[in-house]
Amino acid sequence: MDWGKxxxxxxxxxxxxxxxxxxxxxxxxxxAVTIVMLGTFLYVRxxxxxxxxxxxxxxxxxxYLDDAVNDDQAKSLAAxxxxxxxxxAARYVPRAEGLREMRQRLGTDFDTSLLTxxxxxxxxxxxxxxxxxxxxxxxxxxxxxxxxxxDFAADTVTKLxxxxxxxxxxxxxxxxxxxxxAAIIIANTIRLxxxxxxxxxxxxxxxxxxxxxxxxxxxxxxxxxxxxxxVVAIAVLAIGxxxxxxxxxxxxxxxxxxxxxxxLAGELLLVGAAVGFLASWFSVGRYLRA
Amino acid sequence: xxxxxxxxxxxxxxxxxxxxxxxxxxKAEFVFLVGHSGTGKSSxxxxxxxxxxxxxxxxxxxxxxxxxxxxxxxxALRRNIGVVFQDFKLLTHKTVxxxxxxxxxxxxARSKDVMRQVPRxxxxxxxxxxxxxxxxxxxxxxxxxxxxxxxxxxxxxxLLCDEPTGNLDPSNTTEIIELLQRINLKGTTVLxxxxxxxxxxxxxxxxxxxxxxRILHDDERGYYFRGLGQSPVLSG
Numbered sequence: 001m002d003w004g005k006x007x008x009x010x011x012x013x014x015x016x017x018x019x020x021x022x023x024x025x026x027x028x029x030x031x032a033v034t035i036v037m038l039g040t041f042l043y044v045r046x047x048x049x050x051x052x053x054x055x056x057x058x059x060x061x062x063x064y065l066d067d068a069v070n071d072d073q074a075k076s077l078a079a080x081x082x083x084x085x086x087x088x089a090a091r092y093v094p095r096a097e098g099l100r101e102m103r104q105r106l107g108t109d110f111d112t113s114l115l116t117x118x119x120x121x122x123x124x125x126x127x128x129x130x131x132x133x134x135x136x137x138x139x140x141x142x143x144x145x146x147x148x149x150x151d152f153a154a155d156t157v158t159k160l161x162x163x164x165x166x167x168x169x170x171x172x173x174x175x176x177x178x179x180x181x182a183a184i185i186i187a188n189t190i191r192l193x194x195x196x197x198x199x200x201x202x203x204x205x206x207x208x209x210x211x212x213x214x215x216x217x218x219x220x221x222x223x224x225x226x227x228x229x230x231v232v233a234i235a236v237l238a239i240g241x242x243x244x245x246x247x248x249x250x251x252x253x254x255x256x257x258x259x260x261x262x263x264l265a266g267e268l269l270l271v272g273a274a275v276g277f278l279a280s281w282f283s284v285g286r287y288l289r290a
Numbered sequence: 291x292x293x294x295x296x297x298x299x300x301x302x303x304x305x306x307x308x309x310x311x312x313x314x315x316x317k318a319e320f321v322f323l324v325g326h327s328g329t330g331k332s333s334x335x336x337x338x339x340x341x342x343x344x345x346x347x348x349x350x351x352x353x354x355x356x357x358x359x360x361x362x363x364x365x366a367l368r369r370n371i372g373v374v375f376q377d378f379k380l381l382t383h384k385t386v387x388x389x390x391x392x393x394x395x396x397x398x399a400r401s402k403d404v405m406r407q408v409p410r411x412x413x414x415x416x417x418x419x420x421x422x423x424x425x426x427x428x429x430x431x432x433x434x435x436x437x438x439x440x441x442x443x444x445x446x447x448x449l450l451c452d453e454p455t456g457n458l459d460p461s462n463t464t465e466i467i468e469l470l471q472r473i474n475l476k477g478t479t480v481l482x483x484x485x486x487x488x489x490x491x492x493x494x495x496x497x498x499x500x501x502x503x504r505i506l507h508d509d510e511r512g513y514y515f516r517g518l519g520q521s522p523v524l525s526g
Contacts, residue, residue, distance in 0.1 A: 208366065
């Protein structure tokens with residue numbers, strides 16, 4: 001390792017950086033804001049998607065049978081259901097068990113001893129392998145003999161998820177615009193540095209520095225700006241998470257918060273570095289043709 | 291060492307800077323390139339370090355076809371050619387030492403080589419005692435010597451000087467020309483573009499005279515104007 005060379009290179013990068021300190025801070029700030037938005041978006045998206053997936057997994061089709069249906073008929077219906085490849089499981093719930101389950105679920109909220117008779121019909125609880133099949137399977141079951149009523153919530157949930165997907169796309173589009181803005185600001189900053197250092201660059205070209213060598217400090221400058229922005233953003237997000245998530249989790253207990261923060265931070269750092277690298281690469285490439 | 295064959299160079303605005311130039315300069319020669327401003331002296335030098343590319347003809351430097359050189363190879367060519375300008379082109383915020391070292395550092399030289407070659411170059415131009423000063427603290431002649439040290443620190447085979455004494459008074463001019471001569475004696479090919487008639491006439495070296503982009507005359511041990519008798523009353 002030639003420390004003299006390293007020292008010289010770092011000196012050049014430092015000189016670049018300090019030439020336009022104010023502009024550089026603007027670039028870092030823009031990157032930070034962009035990445036805070038991106039990080040928040042990714043965090044919320046991951047949470048909502050695991051929430052949605054969790055619900056979808058639990059979705060069942062409740063199949064209520066005619067009171068006239070006897071146990072044998074119910075069993076043959078069970079066999080038909082089990083033969084369907086889309087069905088993961090079909091459980092027969094006799095009315096007595098249904099009532100027990102209901103008592104358990106409602107607990108003390110509702111005094112079931114008030115009931116003089118069991119109001120529930122015999123039923124099947126059908127779980128599917130894929131939530132997308134719920135409407136089609138439900139329609140098929142509804143036409144089967146002995147079926148009084150078919151009930152499922154998947155339709156609402158899939159609609160919600162689809163809406164969330166559209167919102168997500170729009171959000172991602174806006175974030176892409178923000179990333180572009182940050183890239184343009186970095187590119188502009190680098191261009192200003194190139195202009196401020198045009199005498200050095202002219203001399204480097206004159207004495208035979210390679211194009212790559214001349215570009216390196218500027219590329220490094222761009223990457224540093226991008227990474228610095230990302231670090232600021234990650235700090236803001238970390239503070240935000242420790243302050244906000246426990247409060248939200250306390251109110252909305254049904255939402256699972258298990259985002260892999262380390263991986264997310266790594267991804268955001270990469271985004272910052274990539275934006276800085278690409279922006280400076282294009283900026284310097286245009287202005288430093290040897 | 292340097293060879294031009296049928297070289298023509300036209301500026302983007304259509305002006306013909308050089309018109310069918312043939313010129314050959316041998317190893318370790320000392321050549322004055324003379325003529326009025328705008329006769330193509332600087333353009334000719336630019337062709338040699340590939341700051342300009344001719345429309346027609348061949349430019350050969352140290353057995354390399356410079357006019358056909360790919361962009362990626364230009365850096366290697368320039369490490370073999372030192373260039374000195376009228377306005378020195380020193381970095382004002384760097385010391386003399388740093389200015390000279392810069393030329394080595396940006397070509398990726400090892401710091402060991404930097405430590406060895408910079409003092410040698412400064413010693414050659416006689417600026418060792420002022421190596422820690424900034425260009426602004428030096429006289430014009432000293433600044434030009436620093437620029438020459440920078441041009442030579444890579445040990446190039448060729449030294450190109452574009453009006454090196456244009457900003458200097460007569461005593462500094464003499465000093466610089468004598469320095470260039472010493473460098474030439476060490477085996478470096480030196481090509482000096484100038485319109486300083488006094489210097490050229492006193493030195494009696496090879497003189498190539500350009501006019502309107504053509505070579506008007508090319509004399510061994512020549513004068514600024516061919517033959518003293520044709521010398522006009524005004525001298526530059």
